[in-house]
Amino acid sequence: MDHWIASARPLGRALTASFAAGFLAAAMVAATPALAQQPKPTKPASPKAAPKAPAAAPAAPAAPAQAAAAPPQLMYSPWVKVCGKGPETNNKQVCVLTKDGRLENGMPVAVVQLFEPEGEAKVLRITVPLGMQLQHGTRMIIDQGQAAQEPYKICFPVGCMSDYPVTDDMIAKMKKGQQITLQAINMQGTPISLPLPLTDFAKAYDGPPTDPKVVEEQQRKLQEELQKRAEDARKKLEAQQPAPAPAPAPAPKK
16 A cells, blocks of 8 residues: 555655655654653651651642643644646556644644545555654544544654544544644653644545645745744844843043
């Protein structure tokens, strides 16, 4: 099944080119709250060596070992549908629907791709940033439904990927759904959740392939918005900087 997933990549060159910069795993780590440090238990003193102590106050409940990290603020591309066929796909048509979520600096941190090869099973591929604990795999949730879990399939410089089998019921839920959430566990042992909207999925799924010119225009607008946000953030940071102290006056000559 992997042969057509690999060969379908040239069909979406306009899409995957924007992912080549890689995922900002460090940003995900920075956005993760530090795990609560539990105090080490001390060895109780011998009753003969220590005087009788007054009754201790009730202990506070322990903090959870793993607290879910707050999801980062992402900007989203629209769902884009690219179709094609050729010798690399055995002359069978393959359609790929793609959506990504990015940080304000333009780095993608979450990607969903639905592969639909003619006459073969569909696959939903999700990609999360590097720097995750591989033994846990990923989870995928549509709205408030039951989570599906799959192991990592492969990692590239752009992130680590898991493939989920697709059923007609899953497609129906995605068409009616509001959000798909990708989950993983980072190197600190903290779960992260990366939400992507589904509001425009049904229109892209049922509609014709996206015009490449439309894809280019969408990418241009997204880049302009990212640049505007980066400029606004820079101006805000500069406004918060204290004014430089005036230079001391030269000492009078004797």
